[in-house]
Amino acid sequence: MQQTRNLLLLAALASGSSLIAPAAAGGGSRADAGPDPLCLWDATAPLRPRARTSCPLPVDDASPTHIREGAVLTPLRCIRRQRNSNSNSNSRSGDGESKCIYSAPTFRGGGFSIATGAQTAANLLGMGGLDDLIAPATSPHLFSTGPTEDVVGGGPAYEVQDIPGKGKGVIASRTIRRREVFMVDYPLLMVEGALIEGMDLAGRRGVLQGLVAGLGDEGRGRMLALARSGGEDEAMDLFVTNGCGVEVWGRMHTGVFPEVARMNHDCRPNAYFRFSPSTLTMEVLAYRDIQPGEEININYAYVGMPSKERQKFLRDTWSFNCTCPLCTSPPSVIAASDARRHDIARKRIALRKARKEGRHDDALGAAEGVLALLEEEEGLEALGPGFWGLLARELVELGRTEEALAWARRALEGGRAFRGEDSGAVAEAEDLVRAVEREERRMKGETTAK
Numbered sequence: 001m002q003q004t005r006n007l008l009l010l011a012a013l014a015s016g017s018s019l020i021a022p023a024a025a026g027g028g029s030r031a032d033a034g035p036d037p038l039c040l041w042d043a044t045a046p047l048r049p050r051a052r053t054s055c056p057l058p059v060d061d062a063s064p065t066h067i068r069e070g071a072v073l074t075p076l077r078c079i080r081r082q083r084n085s086n087s088n089s090n091s092r093s094g095d096g097e098s099k100c101i102y103s104a105p106t107f108r109g110g111g112f113s114i115a116t117g118a119q120t121a122a123n124l125l126g127m128g129g130l131d132d133l134i135a136p137a138t139s140p141h142l143f144s145t146g147p148t149e150d151v152v153g154g155g156p157a158y159e160v161q162d163i164p165g166k167g168k169g170v171i172a173s174r175t176i177r178r179r180e181v182f183m184v185d186y187p188l189l190m191v192e193g194a195l196i197e198g199m200d201l202a203g204r205r206g207v208l209q210g211l212v213a214g215l216g217d218e219g220r221g222r223m224l225a226l227a228r229s230g231g232e233d234e235a236m237d238l239f240v241t242n243g244c245g246v247e248v249w250g251r252m253h254t255g256v257f258p259e260v261a262r263m264n265h266d267c268r269p270n271a272y273f274r275f276s277p278s279t280l281t282m283e284v285l286a287y288r289d290i291q292p293g294e295e296i297n298i299n300y301a302y303v304g305m306p307s308k309e310r311q312k313f314l315r316d317t318w319s320f321n322c323t324c325p326l327c328t329s330p331p332s333v334i335a336a337s338d339a340r341r342h343d344i345a346r347k348r349i350a351l352r353k354a355r356k357e358g359r360h361d362d363a364l365g366a367a368e369g370v371l372a373l374l375e376e377e378e379g380l381e382a383l384g385p386g387f388w389g390l391l392a393r394e395l396v397e398l399g400r401t402e403e404a405l406a407w408a409r410r411a412l413e414g415g416r417a418f419r420g421e422d423s424g425a426v427a428e429a430e431d432l433v434r435a436v437e438r439e440e441r442r443m444k445g446e447t448t449a450k
């Protein structure tokens with residue numbers, strides 16, 4: 001009965017790490033992947049897209065817009081955060097920046113509200129995130145939430161069904177192939193983590209109520225139909241129960257994706273999600289082939305948490321006891337999984353320390369160790385690409401550029417597969433490939449000169 005919360009939350013509203021993505025495993029920053037952060041605009045006027053690539057930012061509330069009626073983010077209410085000397089000075093929350101609740105009530109049928117910084121709102125519009133002009137006639141499923149059709153027939157990928165003891169869940173209705181995008185979803189709400197971090201309960205409640213109010217009738221109906229965990233405040237409960245961590249132009253946000261929220265948790269999931277900030281689209285993909293009748297699960301917990309910690313986290317956050325195949329395995333199987341997860345955590349720390357101290361051989365060894373463990377422990381593949389990138393960096397330091405280039409290219413492919421074409425991971429991996437190629441050319445040049 002407790003396991004009715006088919007939900008995920010970026011429990012890390014405070015920590016800024018995502019459910020599946022490795023926290024900055026690549027070591028770089030995403031801040032420079034979006035439009036120039038130095039461009040300024042007026043966040044208090046309705047933001048309208050104008051051009052895509054120019055600076056000042058593509059936002060101008062005076063020009064006629066070619067975006068269809070409603071695809072405009074209107075600020076409902078702005079909250080300027082006080083600069084707080086106690087706040088984490090490393091956080092890129094943009095203290096002092098205007099943070100507003102913006103709404104696009106007719107977005108893709110259900111509407112969309114976001115509480116975020118003015119920069120992020122402008123980036124969303126400027127990059128076309130709310131632009132629905134791409135003709136649905138050519139891609140009929142482009143803006144419809146739900147299962148994808150099989151290109152070779154076979155019908156929709158899954159059905160949302162009642163599952164005894166778990167509330168609702170997602171069941172495959174045909175064979176889903178490894179790495180297939182079988183679910184597409186769009187957010188109803190989003191909140192920048194840094195905005196509500198440190199806010200008191202009343203403040204959070206106010207923001208969430210404002211977001212729900214900014215949705216269209218259909219979106220509000222879909223939001224209210226989602227599962228709850230029994231919290232007193234409805235908007236707050238729905239958000240905490242159904243929220244999902246995503247990165248939007250370098251900033252962590254928690255979004256409510258109503259279809260994704262129907263998927264239950266498994267500590268060794270058969271599916272993972274990736275989010276595209278430039279199209280505001282969530283895609284869910286299969287880790288492996290999934291057979292008709294199988295339940296499709298994602299991971300709500302932090303990757304790498306050992307069983308006791310994981311169980312506590314799931315219980316504290318969603319009030320359910322995990323009964324997934326891993327958690328109900330014989331103690332020896334659980335112990336082996338825990339040992340691998342502990343080992344991954346230890347090696348990650350060793351890797352970070354070795355990199356910091358410039359011990360490249362040790363760093364390389366630690367990265368290789370993590371990768372070997374990731375291959376053994378099911379459901380952690382999404383962590384791979386970040387470590388492939390790290391491996392490439394260490395190999396460059398050791399002068400092994402040819403191998404480095406192969407790993408950098410692999411990191412790029414992995415970034416595309418696990419995080420999406422417009423993710424920070426891909427931007428970072430592209431930079432890395434270019435840097436390694438330059439280094440290789442430089443070394444070849446030196447060799448020729450000798």
Ligand SMILES: [Zn+2]
Pocket residue numbers: 266267268322323324325326327
């Ligand atoms: Zn479990």
